Amino acid sequence: MNAKPLASIVSAGLSKFGKLEGLYAREIFAEAAKEAFDNCPNLDPKKDIRALFVGHMGESYEHQGHTGATMADWVGLGNIAATRTEAACASSGAALRAAICAVRSGLSDVVMVGGAEKMTHRTTPDVTEYLAMASDFPFEQWNGITFPGLYALMATAHMHDYGTTESQLSMVAVKNHFHGSLNPKAQMQKEITLETALSSRVVAWPLKLYDCSLITDGASCLILTTPELAKKYTDTPVDIVGSGQASDTIGLYERESLTSLQAAKVAARQAYEMAEVKPKDINVAEVHDCFTIAEIIAYEDLGFCNPGQGGKLAENCETKLGGRIPVNTSGGLKAKGHPVGATGTGQAYEVYLQLTGRAGKRQVKDATLGLTHNVGGSGATATVHIYRRA
Amino acid sequence: MSEKAPFTIEQFYKNINQGKLLAGKCVKCGKIHLPPRPVCDRCYSKDFDWTTMPTRGKLVTYTIIHIAPVQFQSMAPYAMGIVRLENGMKIPGMIRDVSLEQVRVGMDLKMDFGTCDASQPWPQWPRYCFKPL
Numbered sequence: 098m099n100a101k102p103l104a105s106i107v108s109a110g111l112s113k114f115g116k117l118e119g120l121y122a123r124e125i126f127a128e129a130a131k132e133a134f135d136n137c138p139n140l141d142p143k144k145d146i147r148a149l150f151v152g153h154m155g156e157s158y159e160h161q162g163h164t165g166a167t168m169a170d171w172v173g174l175g176n177i178a179a180t181r182t183e184a185a186c187a188s189s190g191a192a193l194r195a196a197i198c199a200v201r202s203g204l205s206d207v208v209m210v211g212g213a214e215k216m217t218h219r220t221t222p223d224v225t226e227y228l229a230m231a232s233d234f235p236f237e238q239w240n241g242i243t244f245p246g247l248y249a250l251m252a253t254a255h256m257h258d259y260g261t262t263e264s265q266l267s268m269v270a271v272k273n274h275f276h277g278s279l280n281p282k283a284q285m286q287k288e289i290t291l292e293t294a295l296s297s298r299v300v301a302w303p304l305k306l307y308d309c310s311l312i313t314d315g316a317s318c319l320i321l322t323t324p325e326l327a328k329k330y331t332d333t334p335v336d337i338v339g340s341g342q343a344s345d346t347i348g349l350y351e352r353e354s355l356t357s358l359q360a361a362k363v364a365a366r367q368a369y370e371m372a373e374v375k376p377k378d379i380n381v382a383e384v385h386d387c388f389t390i391a392e393i394i395a396y397e398d399l400g401f402c403n404p405g406q407g408g409k410l411a412e413n414c415e416t417k418l419g420g421r422i423p424v425n426t427s428g429g430l431k432a433k434g435h436p437v438g439a440t441g442t443g444q445a446y447e448v449y450l451q452l453t454g455r456a457g458k459r460q461v462k463d464a465t466l467g468l469t470h471n472v473g474g475s476g477a478t479a480t481v482h483i484y485r486r487a
Numbered sequence: 488m489s490e491k492a493p494f495t496i497e498q499f500y501k502n503i504n505q506g507k508l509l510a511g512k513c514v515k516c517g518k519i520h521l522p523p524r525p526v527c528d529r530c531y532s533k534d535f536d537w538t539t540m541p542t543r544g545k546l547v548t549y550t551i552i553h554i555a556p557v558q559f560q561s562m563a564p565y566a567m568g569i570v571r572l573e574n575g576m577k578i579p580g581m582i583r584d585v586s587l588e589q590v591r592v593g594m595d596l597k598m599d600f601g602t603c604d605a606s607q608p609w610p611q612w613p614r615y616c617f618k619p620l
Contacts, residue, residue: 222557229556235496236522239612240580241552241559241567249550250569257548257592299564302551350569350579355548 100373102336104200105327105487106319108137111446114315114434115284116217121159122438123171126151126213126316129439130172133209133318139330140207140320142174147205149179150196152189152212153438157227159215164438168213178205185231186387188212189317190441190471190480194342196321206326211318212443214436224312228437231474233348245309245388247349247475249301252390254355256303258405261393263303265408267294269389270307272417273425277432279418279459284311284434308389313434317443327487333453339372339483341365349475356405358476361398365470365481369400372483376400379422379483380464381451383444385472386429392416395470396424399481418459426451426459441471441480452486494523494535500612506600508542508615510576511535521576541573542598543620551587566590570598570617581616595620 110132112125134142149172153164161167169179184191189212196210216224228244237247255261271291277283294307320330327334341364346352352359369375376399384399386392393407401422402410410416416424427433427447430440448467450456467484492498494511499522502509511523515532521540526533549568552559559565566582568590582590583599597620601613 221554222560225554226556235500235610235612236579238556239610240614240616241555241562241565242579243552243554243556245554246550246552246567249552250548250567253550253592254548299551299553301553304550348579350577355569 100338100371102324102338102485102487103340104197104321105324105334105336106445106449107322107327107330107334108133108140108320109446109449110318111282111443112316113282114313114436117314120215120314122153122161122213122215122316123167125215125314126168126211126318127171129211129316129318130209133320137320137330145207146174146177146209146320148177148199148208149174150192150199150208150210151179151181152192152441153181154183154185154188154214155227155230158219174209184478185473186385186435186437187441187471187473187478187480188438189443190469191342191478193319193442193445193482194340194480197337197340200321200323207320207322209318209320210442211316212439212441213316214438215314216312216436217314221312236348236350243301245301245304248388248390249304250349251355251394252303255390255393258356259408261408264291264295265412266303266308266389266393267291268411269386269392270294270431272411272414273386273429273431276418276426276459277428279457280428280433283428283432284313285428285432304388304390310387310430310435313436315434315436315439315443317439317446319442319445319449324487334487335449335452336485336487337482338485339368339374339481341367341371341481343367343479345477347474347477357394357398358472358479360476360479361395361470361472361481364479365399368481368483374466374483378466379468380466381426381448381461382422382424382468382470383427383429383447384424384470385440386425386431387435387472389431391472392424392429399468399470418461423461426456426461441469444469444471445482445484448484452484491535491537494525496522499523503600503615504602504613508540508598509537510540512538519576521578540576544570544572544596546582546590546592546594546596547571547577548592549582549590551590570596582618583616584618
């Protein structure tokens, strides 16, 4: 539990998630940055911040690439080193990893890291097509697969191999909507019933509408520095004590297992070893619930339960607020929303709130150790980070 | 054929267009690549032979796509899955000529080779699919 910190978070910002009419990604990112700057009066952004890493998935949404420089421009950081990272839905998880490396190397002692995506101005078929670009084109997209379809393939295999039920999948959605109802920045702040989820229209059987995350506009950011410098900026820093990142085959069909994500398992092992902690030590976790089955698989890949037991963990409310290991207290991708490039550091924002006691109605009591799990595509990228209250 | 055809995705689909399901087999380490790759990801050799794959297999997992990408919307709902061929290699594909209620994990399937229209824009690949035996 005493692993040396890799870097410390001294401030964080998150825009409202949802349909942000008339606002583009750069403008939404500026909102998130403003919160982070305002909450850290000892920080002089223009003087102190030496680099910016921004997760952003697609140029197609706004016909805008070159997002690193664009965001630096819009948050008034002018001539600093600004770089976009792209790893599909794990774009800002990968940005966080890069930012930690920048701080650890000594090259940039104060770094801003975040992500942004503007999606809701596009039609659902357009968004479906842009998201599908994160999967293999010649064999998966070419044969009519969609993103819900890829996770549906995993869900069918999980149901077949372990007896996981459609009802257990829906219970993940019910829980995350409950958590979302406690988060004023969530896209969906309304509770749903199990019947509503189970009877919603089929998207890609066995996944229904309420098994799928949302199309969302949003942005998130963190200010990272060295553990030594952190004290200059805040009395309540959060240390990052473990970082893991791994890749896997781009095609789901090539993988040995269709019921777990090897990249997530490898990233989790790296993060746990670095942090010198075990899964049972984690008090609060934000996991990549792009689909309900993804959260169930995440429980298993992260070691919160044994393989095949994820459905039961959800059913027994062990991952609900008040349970043994509360997961996605923010509402997750399911209810808080999933502006893809913003999701990874958006998860870190929630854990930062939890570990500094600022999570309001959804506060996990005495949370000292948190975890984020951010997945790109159907699992070809995964990042896992572990955080400790300093 | 003295010169071997290149071990590429483009060539894989040319073979499909001729009704042949071929994979690349690494001469050095023996790994079979379906689809073929020009460099072996296990031993980095570039020395391959073409090897014929069985066209029959069993369905490992599947989904019924209701919300389809734009170019597939007229076909929805349709079944799509991952098939384990008789030699253990896996390949994804649509499952056709079956009522959607009949699709089951473990069902026996056979590849049906599509052909492609040479006038279509990139990519000029056929669309194979799987059908019940």
